[in-house]
Amino acid sequence: MSNALASPAPAPKPTVDSVIQSRRQNRYAKGTFFALLLIMVVWSIKITVIEDTDWERIGSLGKVFEAANRFIGVDISLFPSLIGPTIETLMIACLGTLLGVMLCIPAAWFGALNITPYKPITYPLARLTMTLSRSIHEIVWALFFVAAVGLGPLAGVLALAVRSIGFIAKMSAEAIEDIDPGPVDAIRATGGNDFQVVLYGILPQVLPQVLSVVIFEWEINIRRSAILGMVGAGGLGLVFFRQMNTFNYHGVTSVIVAILMLILLGELVSYFWRKAVI
Amino acid sequence: MNRAMDPRPATPSGTPQRVWSRFKFPGSLIGYAVWLSILVFLAYTVEYLDIPLDRLFGMFGRMGTTLANRYYPPDIEYIMDADYLEYVIETIQMAYLGALFGLLASIPLGWFGSYNMSPSRRYVFPIARLISMGCRSVHEMIWAILFVTIIGFGMLPGVLALMFFCTGFAAKLFAEEIEAIDMGPVDAMRASGANLFQIMLFGVFPQVRVAFTGIAIYTWDVAFRAATVIGFFGAGGMGWYLKRNILQIETERVAAILLSIVFLVLISEAISAWARARVMKMK
Amino acid sequence: MAVLEVRDLRARYSARGPEVLKGISFRVEADDFFAIIGPSGSGKSTLIRCINRLVEPSGGTIIFYDREVTKLRGRQMRLLRRDIGMIFQEFNLIDRMSVMDNVLSGRLGYTSNLRSLFRIFPRDDIQHALGLLDRVGLLDHVDKRADELSGGQRQRVGIARALMQNPKLLLVDEPTSALDPKISREVMALIKQMATELKVPCLCNIHDVTLAMEFCNKIIGLQDGNKMFDGPTEEMDQVMLNKIYDMEVL
Numbered sequence: 001m002s003n004a005l006a007s008p009a010p011a012p013k014p015t016v017d018s019v020i021q022s023r024r025q026n027r028y029a030k031g032t033f034f035a036l037l038l039i040m041v042v043w044s045i046k047i048t049v050i051e052d053t054d055w056e057r058i059g060s061l062g063k064v065f066e067a068a069n070r071f072i073g074v075d076i077s078l079f080p081s082l083i084g085p086t087i088e089t090l091m092i093a094c095l096g097t098l099l100g101v102m103l104c105i106p107a108a109w110f111g112a113l114n115i116t117p118y119k120p121i122t123y124p125l126a127r128l129t130m131t132l133s134r135s136i137h138e139i140v141w142a143l144f145f146v147a148a149v150g151l152g153p154l155a156g157v158l159a160l161a162v163r164s165i166g167f168i169a170k171m172s173a174e175a176i177e178d179i180d181p182g183p184v185d186a187i188r189a190t191g192g193n194d195f196q197v198v199l200y201g202i203l204p205q206v207l208p209q210v211l212s213v214v215i216f217e218w219e220i221n222i223r224r225s226a227i228l229g230m231v232g233a234g235g236l237g238l239v240f241f242r243q244m245n246t247f248n249y250h251g252v253t254s255v256i257v258a259i260l261m262l263i264l265l266g267e268l269v270s271y272f273w274r275k276a277v278i
Numbered sequence: 279m280n281r282a283m284d285p286r287p288a289t290p291s292g293t294p295q296r297v298w299s300r301f302k303f304p305g306s307l308i309g310y311a312v313w314l315s316i317l318v319f320l321a322y323t324v325e326y327l328d329i330p331l332d333r334l335f336g337m338f339g340r341m342g343t344t345l346a347n348r349y350y351p352p353d354i355e356y357i358m359d360a361d362y363l364e365y366v367i368e369t370i371q372m373a374y375l376g377a378l379f380g381l382l383a384s385i386p387l388g389w390f391g392s393y394n395m396s397p398s399r400r401y402v403f404p405i406a407r408l409i410s411m412g413c414r415s416v417h418e419m420i421w422a423i424l425f426v427t428i429i430g431f432g433m434l435p436g437v438l439a440l441m442f443f444c445t446g447f448a449a450k451l452f453a454e455e456i457e458a459i460d461m462g463p464v465d466a467m468r469a470s471g472a473n474l475f476q477i478m479l480f481g482v483f484p485q486v487r488v489a490f491t492g493i494a495i496y497t498w499d500v501a502f503r504a505a506t507v508i509g510f511f512g513a514g515g516m517g518w519y520l521k522r523n524i525l526q527i528e529t530e531r532v533a534a535i536l537l538s539i540v541f542l543v544l545i546s547e548a549i550s551a552w553a554r555a556r557v558m559k560m561k
Numbered sequence: 562m563a564v565l566e567v568r569d570l571r572a573r574y575s576a577r578g579p580e581v582l583k584g585i586s587f588r589v590e591a592d593d594f595f596a597i598i599g600p601s602g603s604g605k606s607t608l609i610r611c612i613n614r615l616v617e618p619s620g621g622t623i624i625f626y627d628r629e630v631t632k633l634r635g636r637q638m639r640l641l642r643r644d645i646g647m648i649f650q651e652f653n654l655i656d657r658m659s660v661m662d663n664v665l666s667g668r669l670g671y672t673s674n675l676r677s678l679f680r681i682f683p684r685d686d687i688q689h690a691l692g693l694l695d696r697v698g699l700l701d702h703v704d705k706r707a708d709e710l711s712g713g714q715r716q717r718v719g720i721a722r723a724l725m726q727n728p729k730l731l732l733v734d735e736p737t738s739a740l741d742p743k744i745s746r747e748v749m750a751l752i753k754q755m756a757t758e759l760k761v762p763c764l765c766n767i768h769d770v771t772l773a774m775e776f777c778n779k780i781i782g783l784q785d786g787n788k789m790f791d792g793p794t795e796e797m798d799q800v801m802l803n804k805i806y807d808m809e810v811l
């Protein structure tokens with residue numbers, strides 16, 4: 001008995017040949033896509049690296065290794081004079097992170113959907129600030145601040161502070177948006193004012209995450225601080241620059257070693273801090 | 279107070295009276311000591327670095343006027359020049375080649391540096407982690423300067439610098455993703471007699487594919503941001519114009535170049551955000 | 562000869578931790594559908610996983626046909642694993658891949674690296690896969706992604722995948738724990754059916770004693786890493802069950 005509402009004819013059962021064919025078609029499609037991608041990449045390499053590089057000047061691979069070899073070896077006599085700049089670099093990183101955290105307080109407040117005071121204006125403003133801060137390279141910020149406040153560590157501190165806002169405020173705002181509203185309601189219910197709500201309801205919930213983010217950014221700031229000196233913002237970067245200019249390659253390597261030591265210190269501090277806090 | 283009138287419930291006899299205090303010894307003491315020493319250190323740094331806190335606010339006022347006078351209006355015509363635009367295209371190509379090769383290198387490096395899937399936990403794993411940490415710790419500008427010194431000016435050192443830099447952090451992110459997978463499918467592949475390469479192919483990569491795409495997009499972001507500035511040290515791209523104009527104290531042109539850098543990075547970020555949203559939906 | 566002979570198998574999870582298996586010995590013959598039962602933590606899963614060394618035994622010997630499993634390394638171990646199929650409690654399918662690719666992945670032990678990269682499998686494999694998928698009733702779902710299937714369907718893909726290896730022994734690790742009772746019975750029946758058809762002996766870790774007694778011909782009862790019972794299902798009685806589970810078993 002035929003039924004107008006009978007289910008449509010079932011799809012044809014797969015056979016070995018149909019499966020093999022569809023797999024093959026699939027492979028060809030993917031293969032073509034990647035082949036095109038590869039062509040594009042090769043073409044890019046050709047017109048940028050290959051045509052742009054002065055191959056004659058480079059000479060052979062041997063000469064390249066020779067040039068690289070110049071860096072191998074450390075100028076030990078330089079190390080005592082590196083202590084000052086290293087401490088300076090560390091300090092710039094610390095102050096820069098601290099200032100950044102202070103600047104992040106309003107930024108994260110405005111940038112969190114649940115506590116921003118006037119959503120149509122303050123939220124987009126905060127988001128724009130964070131994006132701007134993150135998108136501009138620290139060297140560009142450093143150049144800007146050197147132009148504004150002159151050479152020296154202050155420019156470096158300001159550059160790092162402003163650069164850090166992007167990440168710290170963004171993560172903090174996300175942490176604030178993710179909080180459990182329960183404690184906030186509870187504090188409000190007991191009659192707390194806005195400040196107390198933040199202090200007892202919000203802060204305890206986001207503090208671990210925020211601290212973790214701050215430590216992370218502090219470590220990165222040590223990296224950044226070391227090179228900001230190259231554009232005039234103080235610290236090891238200046239020494240690096242001078243060593244390069246006097247072609248003291250072993251000296252350059254010494255500076256790099258100093259930087260790596262500093263970063264290692266940062267990693268150790270961060271590791272122990274995490275153990276203690278989290 | 280007369281015990282009979284005390285409304286508080288009596289503690290059952292026999293239990294010791296416990297006193298709660300906010301300040302626990304020695305835990306609290308150590309905590310406060312740490313914070314105090316951090317604050318002292320920071321105060322000292324302000325001294326050491328000679329930062330004029332009192333003059334600071336005055337400085338911002340002067341900063342405003344300096345910028346208004348010398349950096350405004352930015353010389354827009356200068357950056358619309360065809361030569362400059364060529365450099366812009368160069369910057370973009372350098373960025374994506376550096377990011378691409380960096381990502382390609384960081385896939386095996388991340389695999390070897392993942393605790394659960396590394397071919398040898400004793401040797402390969404720590405070496406891979408060390409290499410990736412090393413690449414990460416050296417700032418991309420230092421990589422650029424090193425390569426420029428070794429190879430000369432141009433885009434090749436730029437691409438190499440970006441590649442080494444990207445490998446460092448992409449490998450770490452990859453390794454973390456691999457360490458977070460569900461080991462069930464990996465067990466299944468092991469049980470059927472597959473070798474490590476096949477286990478990675480079928481057991482690991484399908485699980486991390488989406489996260490990898492996210493990491494790839496992030497890598498591009500970072501690479502592009504660095505590529506715009508890398509030319510400052512001779513490694514190709516628009517940064518070279520920046521340096522030239524700074525040396526010539528053509529401040530209005532510098533302003534224009536900085537604006538173009540900011541503009542391009544913002545566009546790149548917008549595209550990345552869109553791409554990331556697409557990837558999230560693809561999950 | 563016996564398909565599998567286990568002698569004084571011992572296992573522990575960390576060098577100084579407690580022994581999870583305290584010297585288990587038994588034999589599996591070619592027509593056995595062996596059940597391993599026991600309370601949680603008795604070592605059932607560990608025992609199964611020691612057979613193909615997903616878990617490393619700390620002592621004892623395992624002999625599969627004429628090969629000493631406990632002594633194999635690297636490539637030899639992989640070749641041996643090809644001959645032992647495994648079905649998992651959590652199915653362990655590759656979620657983002659299609660049913661067909663999941664079943665074919667059972668043949669990876671026979672496929673070269675290059676072919677694996679491009680997912681090229683020989684015609685015979687595809688034919689075999691289709692046959693198995695038909696047999697487990699999933700022929701209409703061949704191109705679906707594995708995570709689009711229900712629990713019972715996923716386990717059936719797992720069964721097909723294990724059988725793709727043409728295994729000489731099937732290890733089954735709590736196949737039904739993640740499934741509801743009706744589907745559990747169907748899946749157990751399917752495994753039993755196909756194992757009997759293809760003449761593959763099974764070693765099955767089950768937590769549901771009723772299913773064990775219904776489908777299996779021999780039982781091992783474990784308690785706290787010790788073997789309490791080893792014999793045909795008929796000899797299992799309530800007294801012994803109580804002893805194994807140390808409590809009333811429903």
